[in-house]
Amino acid sequence: MTLVNTDLPGLHLISRGKVRDIYSTSSPEHLLFVATDRISAYDVILKNGIPDKGKLLTQISLFWFKKLEHIIPNHFVTANIDEMPGEVKQLKDQLEARTMLVRKAKVVQIEAIVRGYLTGSAWSEYKKSGTVHGISLPGGLKESQKLPEPMFTPSTKAEQGAHDENISPEQAAKLLGEELYTQISQASLKLYSEAAAYAHSKGLILADTKFEFGLVSPPSSGSETLILVDEVLTPDSSRYWPLEGYEPGKAQPSFDKQYLRDWLVSVGFRKGLESGRAGEEGQGWLIDEDVVRETRKRYEEALNRLMS
Numbered sequence: 025m026t027l028v029n030t031d032l033p034g035l036h037l038i039s040r041g042k043v044r045d046i047y048s049t050s051s052p053e054h055l056l057f058v059a060t061d062r063i064s065a066y067d068v069i070l071k072n073g074i075p076d077k078g079k080l081l082t083q084i085s086l087f088w089f090k091k092l093e094h095i096i097p098n099h100f101v102t103a104n105i106d107e108m109p110g111e112v113k114q115l116k117d118q119l120e121a122r123t124m125l126v127r128k129a130k131v132v133q134i135e136a137i138v139r140g141y142l143t144g145s146a147w148s149e150y151k152k153s154g155t156v157h158g159i160s161l162p163g164g165l166k167e168s169q170k171l172p173e174p175m176f177t178p179s180t181k182a183e184q185g186a187h188d189e190n191i192s193p194e195q196a197a198k199l200l201g202e203e204l205y206t207q208i209s210q211a212s213l214k215l216y217s218e219a220a221a222y223a224h225s226k227g228l229i230l231a232d233t234k235f236e237f238g239l240v241s242p243p244s245s246g247s248e249t250l251i252l253v254d255e256v257l258t259p260d261s262s263r264y265w266p267l268e269g270y271e272p273g274k275a276q277p278s279f280d281k282q283y284l285r286d287w288l289v290s291v292g293f294r295k296g297l298e299s300g301r302a303g304e305e306g307q308g309w310l311i312d313e314d315v316v317r318e319t320r321k322r323y324e325e326a327l328n329r330l331m332s
Contacts, residue, residue, distance in 0.1 A: 026061045028073045030118065034111040042069055043081070043260060049109045049125070054101060056112060057124045059255075063311075063319070065285045067188070068298045071308040074316055078122040080323045081258045085124070087331060088257040092218060096211045098252040099126040099238060129238025129253050134196055135179040135188055136208050138216035141231040142169050143263065143276070145190060146177065158192035168231070168265075169272040174216050176209040181236075207250050208237055219257050226329045228279070229270060233262035259326050279326035287315045 029040075035047040035056065042064040047056040059078030063070055082103065089100045102108065102125050105116045112119065139146050139156065146156040147167050154160060157177040165171075178196040179188040197205040212235050220230040236254040241247070255261055264279040275282075288309065292301050300307040311319075 026073045026075045027078060027118070027122070028060060028062055030058050030060060032058075032115055032118070034114070042067075043078070044255075050111060051109050051125075053128055054109075054125050055128055056108070057126050058119060059122045059124075063260075063281070063284065065281055065288055066293065066298070068309065070284075071310045072316065074320050074323065077320065077323060080327050081255060081260060082122050082124065084258045084327055084330065085255045088219065089252070091222070092215055092252075092256070095214050095218065096250065096252050098256070099129055099240075101125040101127060126253070127240060127251070129240045129251060130248075131181075131253060132200065132204070132208065132237045132239065132250075133181045134191075134200065134208070135181050136212045136235040136237060137177045137179055137232060138174050138212050138235070139177055139232040140171055140174045140216065140220055141229070141263075141265075142167060142171060143231050146175075146232070149190070157190050158194075166273040168270075168274060168276050174213055174220070176212055178209075204250070211235075211237070211250065211252075215252070215256075223264065223330065224267060226332060227267045228326070228329055229265040229267050229276075230257070231263040231265055231276070231278075233257055235261075259323050264326050279322045279329075281319075283322055284311070284315065284319050287312070 030045045032047060035049065038046045038048055038055070043060055043062050045058045045060060047058065049056050059081045061073030061075060061077040063074050063077060086103055089098045103123065105113055105119055105123065108125050142150060142165050149156055150161060150165065154163060156175060159175065176193065177190065178193065179190045181188065193209070200208070215235060216233060223230040235252060235256065238251055238253040239248040240251055242249060259280040262280060263282065265276040270276060293309065297305065299305050300309060
């Protein structure tokens, strides 16, 4: 069964994102994050979802939150519905395995992207100008090549339906302030480096990933503390490649949404047709069933490799 939209009586819906529905609870300090089976590509939510995708994403996030909590605290409180507020317990059948109770935080308004390999929008920019997010790189690099060092490359955090925009580190520092920018960039690089090393030990290359951060004020202190929020290192927010067969100079097979993106383009998706195929504008994009199955297999394999 595929859960594309949640309907939780007794809970107040705060926001409906590309994948997660966020609800307030009777606990004023906490929010309920529900990972649906929705899937998006190019910032467009597709009409049909991927069965159990939300459960797979939740398992992967829980794994990484625990593994990386020594680097920076995170917003995760519990995934055990029996430990959640009473109104949540009554919805256990719908929420089991796809829900996290998390701390409320003031979300920092940038996407913290770390790139270890030259791919995606970074490769597109490099081909044109020899730069990535305005940062000059050595000449002669190939598509999918490992970068000399992982790069922190921020982007704006767009509203739903709009597109994130790559910005330079200097622009991000100006937007956030130097101190907060430094905290986020350093934490992001540490998180990526440790996750990439672990993934490599499991036969996976972590080509790039996106982190999101928030600020909380501990009860005993008036100062704000930076924490990791949202999901972490899932195939929705990260690009995973198989280590076996890796060869720079071409696109790599992946365990992320690139398979779906490639299919979308092959059937006519382009800028200006976000709401449907030519002649069917406004209808939305429906994923073919074989693409649904193949996409689910990739998410499952990423989970199985990481947790083996």
